[in-house]
Amino acid sequence: MTATTPPTPLGPTSLTWAYFADTRMLLVGPRAAVLQNMLPALGQGVLDHSVFFDETFARIKRSTGPILDTIYGGADAAASGRRVRDFHHGIKGVLPDGTRYHALDPDTYFWAHATFLDHLVHGIETFVRPLTTADRRRLYEESKTWYRMYGVSDRNMPATWEDFEAYWERTLAGGIVAHKTARYGVGYVTKGLPAPPKVPKALWRAVSPPLNAVARFLTVGGCHPRMRELLDLPWSEADERRYQRFAAGVRRLAVLWPVLPDVVRYLPQARRAFARDGRPRVR
Template sequence: MTELAENPQQVDALPLGPESLVWKYFGDNRMYLIGPRPAVLQNMLAELGQGVLDHSVFFSDTAARVKRSLPPIFMTVYGSDDDNRGIQVRDFHKDIKGDMPDGQRYHALDPETYFWAHATFVEQVLYFADTFVKRLTEAEKEQIYLESKTWYRRYGVSDRVMPADYAEFQRYWDRMMDEIVVAHPTAKYGVGYVTKGFPCPKGVPPLAWKLIAPLFNPMAAFLTTGGMPPRGRDLLGLPWSDRKEKAYQAFAALWRTKPVNWAWDRLPMSVRYNTFAQQGYARG
C-alpha cells in the first residue's frame, strides 16, 4: 500500500481496513495526548462554530456532545464499505443551519464547511502519528491522505472541494489556517479551561476534584495549548512560551522513542485501542 502512495497519480484513493494507516492511528488511545486539537480547530471556522453555538448542547453539557458525536465517526472509519455510519453522520447535520451575525446563511452540509470538519480529523491523524508515534515519511503521509478520501466519501456528501492528494491538502490546510479560521466564541469557550481550570465534572465529588484539579488542570492546559498549531494558539490568545514549547517537544520526543513504542505495542489491544477500533480489527 505504501508503494502505491509513492505514486499517487496511479490511484484516486486507498481503502480503509486492517492494513491502512488511518485504522492504525485514528483509534489509538494515545490520541488523548494531542488534547482537543481537532474540535477546537473545527469551531474556528466561523460557519461551523456558529452551527455549534446555535444547535449544540456543547455549552450546557460538553461531555454529552462528545459522547454523541464521536462514536458514529469512529464507526464510519472502522466499519466496512457496505456497513458504516457515514450516511447517518451526514443526516445528523441536515437541520443544522441558520444565520451568521452578518446575515449570511450557513448550513452544516455546505461542502466547504463539511469538508473542514473532516479535514481536522485527517490532520489529527497526521499530527498525532508524526508527533507522538514516529516521524512519518512523505509516502506515509500520502497514504493516510488517500485513505482519508475513502473515509470522506462514506458520508455521501459532495467531494468537489476535497484536495486530490496530500500536497494539495497541505496547501488547503495552510490557506485555511492563514486566511480563513477565526477566534470564534465556540472555539474560545472550548479552550477556556486553559486559563480558568476545569469545573468539577458531573459525578465527581467536589472534595475529590479539589484534590485532583491541581494536578489535572496544568496537564490539560499543557496538552491543549501545546497541541494547537501556533496560528490557532495565537488567534485564541492561549498562553505559551519558549520554555513550554521546549518541554512539549521533549515530552513528544519521549513518546516517539523505540523503548516506549516497543512497550506500547506489547500492551493488550484493549489498552491500546478504543472499542470501535478493536471491533474493526476483530472483524478484519
C-alpha cells in the same frame, strides 16, 4: 466515484486503521474539535444548535463513536457515514454578518473532516514516528475514501496531498477566527476544568490543580501555533521545550507498545474491527 456510491471501506492494510484509534492519538488533545469551531460557519452552527455548552463531554462522546465507525465499520461504514451526515441536515442559520450557513455546505463539511486528518498526521508524527511524503500521500488518499462514506459532495475536496497542504495553509491563514465556541472549548486552560457531577466540591478542590495542569499542557501543546495566536493561549519557549521532551519520551515507548494489551492501545471501535476483519498489517 459519486457521493451516492461509497468506495470499498478501509481495512487492515490502511495506515488510517493502524493509527486513528490508537490511544496515543488522545495525547493530541482537542486540536481537531477546537479547529473545527474556528471556521465561522461551523462554530456558529454549534453555538446555535448544539448542546455543546450544556453537555460538552456527552456531545463529544456522541459524535466520536459514529465518526470512528465510518473508518472501522467495515460493511456498515457507509451507513454510519450517512447517519453522521443526517445529523447535520437541520443545522443551518445566519452568521452575524448576515451570511447564511448550512452544516452540509461542502466547504464547511470538508473542513471538519480536514481537521481529523490533521489530527491523525500530527498525532503520528508527534507521538509515534516520522511520516514520509509517501505516508502522507497514502493517508490523504485513505481520507478521501473515508470522506466519501458520508455521502456528501466531494467536489471541493483537494485532489492530492500537496493540494490539501495548500488548502490547509490557506484556511489557517485567512479562514479561521477566534469564534466564541472555540474560545469556550479551551476555556478550562485558564479557568480550570469544571467539576464533574456528583464529585464533592472539597475533593475537587484538592485533586483539580494537577489535572488542570495536565489538561492545559496537552491542550495548548497540541494546538497549531495559529490557534494559539488567535485564541490567546499562553505558551512559552520553555513550555515548548517541555512538550517536545514529553513527545520524545512517548515516541521512545514505541518499542514497548506492541506488548501492551489492546484494551490499552486501541479504542473499542478498533478492537471490534480487528476481531472482525483482522489486525492492521501496516505500521
